[in-house]
Amino acid sequence: MAAVRTKGEMLRHRLSIISLLVILALFLAPIFWITATAFKPRNLATTVPPTVFFQPEFSPFVKLMTKRSQLRSAPTAEVYNAAPWWEQTVFDGGEKVVRSGKGEVQLSGFPSRFLNSLIIAITSTVLAVGMGTITAYGFSRFKVAGEDDWLFFILSTRMLPPVVVAIPMFLMYRVVGLNDTHLGLIILYTAFNLSFSVWLMKGFIDEIPKEYEDAALVDGYTRMQAFFRIVLPEAATGIAATAVFCFITAWNEYAFALIMTNKRAQTAPPFIPSQVGSGLPDWTVIAAGTFLFLVPVAIFTFLLRNHLLRGMSFGAIRK
Amino acid sequence: MAHIELKGVSKSFAGVPAIRDIDLDIADGEFFVLLGETGAGKTTTLRMIAGLEKPTTGRVWIDGQDVTDWGAAARDVALVLQQYSLYPRYTVRQNLEFPLRSPIRPIAEAEIATRIAKVAATLRIEHLLDRKTDRLSGGEMQRVSIGRAIVRTPKVFLMDEPLSALDAKLREALRGELKSLQMDLGETFLFVTHDQVEAMSMGDRVGVLNKGALVQVGSPQEIYGNPVNTFVARAVGTPAMNLLTGVWAGGRAELGAMVFDHPGGQGAAGRGLVFGVRPEDLVLGGDGVEAVVTDIENHGVEKIISLSAGGQALRATVPVTVKFLRGDTVPVGWQAARVVVFDAKSGQSLRHGG
Numbered sequence: 137m138a139a140v141r142t143k144g145e146m147l148r149h150r151l152s153i154i155s156l157l158v159i160l161a162l163f164l165a166p167i168f169w170i171t172a173t174a175f176k177p178r179n180l181a182t183t184v185p186p187t188v189f190f191q192p193e194f195s196p197f198v199k200l201m202t203k204r205s206q207l208r209s210a211p212t213a214e215v216y217n218a219a220p221w222w223e224q225t226v227f228d229g230g231e232k233v234v235r236s237g238k239g240e241v242q243l244s245g246f247p248s249r250f251l252n253s254l255i256i257a258i259t260s261t262v263l264a265v266g267m268g269t270i271t272a273y274g275f276s277r278f279k280v281a282g283e284d285d286w287l288f289f290i291l292s293t294r295m296l297p298p299v300v301v302a303i304p305m306f307l308m309y310r311v312v313g314l315n316d317t318h319l320g321l322i323i324l325y326t327a328f329n330l331s332f333s334v335w336l337m338k339g340f341i342d343e344i345p346k347e348y349e350d351a352a353l354v355d356g357y358t359r360m361q362a363f364f365r366i367v368l369p370e371a372a373t374g375i376a377a378t379a380v381f382c383f384i385t386a387w388n389e390y391a392f393a394l395i396m397t398n399k400r401a402q403t404a405p406p407f408i409p410s411q412v413g414s415g416l417p418d419w420t421v422i423a424a425g426t427f428l429f430l431v432p433v434a435i436f437t438f439l440l441r442n443h444l445l446r447g448m449s450f451g452a453i454r455k
Numbered sequence: 456m457a458h459i460e461l462k463g464v465s466k467s468f469a470g471v472p473a474i475r476d477i478d479l480d481i482a483d484g485e486f487f488v489l490l491g492e493t494g495a496g497k498t499t500t501l502r503m504i505a506g507l508e509k510p511t512t513g514r515v516w517i518d519g520q521d522v523t524d525w526g527a528a529a530r531d532v533a534l535v536l537q538q539y540s541l542y543p544r545y546t547v548r549q550n551l552e553f554p555l556r557s558p559i560r561p562i563a564e565a566e567i568a569t570r571i572a573k574v575a576a577t578l579r580i581e582h583l584l585d586r587k588t589d590r591l592s593g594g595e596m597q598r599v600s601i602g603r604a605i606v607r608t609p610k611v612f613l614m615d616e617p618l619s620a621l622d623a624k625l626r627e628a629l630r631g632e633l634k635s636l637q638m639d640l641g642e643t644f645l646f647v648t649h650d651q652v653e654a655m656s657m658g659d660r661v662g663v664l665n666k667g668a669l670v671q672v673g674s675p676q677e678i679y680g681n682p683v684n685t686f687v688a689r690a691v692g693t694p695a696m697n698l699l700t701g702v703w704a705g706g707r708a709e710l711g712a713m714v715f716d717h718p719g720g721q722g723a724a725g726r727g728l729v730f731g732v733r734p735e736d737l738v739l740g741g742d743g744v745e746a747v748v749t750d751i752e753n754h755g756v757e758k759i760i761s762l763s764a765g766g767q768a769l770r771a772t773v774p775v776t777v778k779f780l781r782g783d784t785v786p787v788g789w790q791a792a793r794v795v796v797f798d799a800k801s802g803q804s805l806r807h808g809g
């Protein structure tokens with residue numbers, strides 16, 4: 137980078153940094169809000185003006201993970217002393233709730249919903265990206281009769297808003313018994329992401345010179361070996377980018393999850409807002425759920441960030 | 456070591472012919488060069504021999520076996536591609552190892568190391584072995600590409616314009632290296648190029664491709680001195696062969712206003728002809744047709760003299776010691792025995808039945 141800048145350039149440089157900061161603040165504000173609320177005691181969650189400085193607590197997460205019932209008065213000293221440390225943080229907040237069940241810890245609905253989300257999003261991402269990569273490879277490398285029509289058909293599955301097909305899908309699923317099953321949502325999300333995955337991956341694979349495989353074939357490798365040894369590593373960037381897109385789509389999906397599942401296979405997105413409706417909403421618990429919901433996407437994106445930066449530019453800065 | 460045979464090979468892409476009925480026989484241990492302009496079908500021919508493309512009709516034989524229906528892996532040929540033959544993710548060493556680790560021809564680890572060391576020494580790329588290939592210069596990449604081919608002991612070596620991306624000097628150096636490498640190995644090389652200098656200087660034999668058809672096959676001397684038609688005559692030699700239209704009558708070639716002695720033109724009488732004469736076969740001085748010097752190019756060892764005679768342009772090469780000035784008038788003659796006569800209509804040389 138040139139160290140010498142004219143005055144005008146300096147000014148422009150400062151301006152762009154300031155505007156970046158403003159944009160960042162705008163985008164990060166909701167995330168900050170949710171994170172802050174997730175660690176607040178209940179009585180600070182809804183103060184006006186909002187409390188910015190406070191002693192962070194784990195009690196919202198404890199309430200989120202365990203089943204509790206409402207008491208008329210604060211828990212007795214006996215109950216308080218018998219409770220483990222993590223539970224005492226809830227009582228310390230002055231709440232009149234007690235653990236359901238006779239002594240043993242009962243998990244709330246959240247952990248299983250979260251696990252469902254992970255299972256369904258990861259499985260459907262692996263399937264969509266895997267099948268998409270193979271399909272894209274076929275379209276990219278071989279003569280396929282009616283190639284353009286097929287590709288358009290694949291894309292067209294994304295043209296209808298999902299809500300339009302939700303009711304027919306629901307009826308069909310009910311007939312075949314896929315309602316409220318993991319498999320049902322996995323199939324849906326895979327199908328939904330597949331078109332996207334095929335198109336993205338075709339772009340990435342088209343960029344990989346055919347000559348790489350030709351050289352491998354001549355050197356005594358089969359096409360399959362050439363695919364795994366040469367094409368896949370070259371396509372890693374594209375695969376990572378596609379996987380992040382597919383994962384986020386499946387992870388965040390709300391409408392189908394709401395209609396197709398209610399208990400066994402329900403994912404986190406329909407579950408979290410459903411908690412608003414039960415009694416007086418405890419915003420700290422909802423914020424804690426939302427906060428946990430953000431974590432996997434953040435981790436996943438962070439792990440793949442190097443690939444993503446190159447992948448998002450769609451090959452423009454490869455080589 | 457093996458010999459390659461193409462028998463009546465044609466190839467069309469979606470109905471458009473790219474290769475037309477080629478018959479070719481490349482002997483064991485021969486350095487064969489296929490010369491053709493861009494789009495002539497050079498790469499397609501190589502790919503068919505390598506097994507990456509299937510001929511539409513015709514058979515490919517390697518080492519006495521019909522391999523037309525074999526896959527590329529089974530044919531045991533080495534191919535240096537025009538471009539992209541190195542994997543950017545791999546180091547030079549890994550690139551060189553790749554062909555040796557093929558599952559169908561397993562090789563012991565110790566042997567792999569020995570071979571790579573030997574090839575690296577031959578091509579003088581030892582200092583590059585641990586570098587990623589996207590950090591190499593064009594010349595280094597070409598060496599590694601060639602190395603990737605010669606680490607193996609394939610039946611034949613196929614090279615698709617391996618020197619085309621290089622600057623003139625490096626090209627000349629590598630040209631010599633490749634030729635001596637082939638002589639050391641004693642293997643069959645099929646080398647493809649659009650550069651006539653490469654073809655003439657490297658090939659034991661040269662085949663000239665024109666629009667997918669093999670026009671002439673022969674030693675560089677034959678191709679140069681006795682081109683089968685005007686296409687080949689134009690394709691080789693710098694400056695190009697002078698091609699002068701005219702007729703033959705009574706032991707003389709009449710080229711518009713110019714008339715040269717040309718005995719022995721049997722079968723040439725009474726039809727339109729093109730007389731082909733190499734620049735070095737024109738004789739300046741003595742007696743002959745009067746010509747005006749229009750331009751002089753000095754090329755160090757020789758001069759190229761552009762002349763105008765009777766409305767036709769001629770180019771002649773003379774030793775640098777011969778002095779001319781622009782505008783001089785000089786008599787021009789030719790060495791009649793070296794003149795190649797073509798039929799004006801078909802372009803075919805009369806010596807080759809035109």
Ligand SMILES: Nc1ncnc2c1ncn2[C@@H]1O[C@H](COP(=O)(O)OP(=O)(O)OP(=O)(O)O)[C@@H](O)[C@H]1O
Binds near residue numbers: 473492493
């Ligand atoms: N896969 C293909 N599909 C359609 N046409 C092709 C294909 N490969 C080659 N051709 C056509 O066949 C002809 C010969 O091509 P080829 O690549 O063999 O030429 P070349 O002599 O190697 O040229 P260059 O010197 O530019 O490399 C060209 O007209 C080309 O357009």
Ligand SMILES: [Mg+2]
Binds near residue numbers: 537
């Ligand atoms: Mg080519």
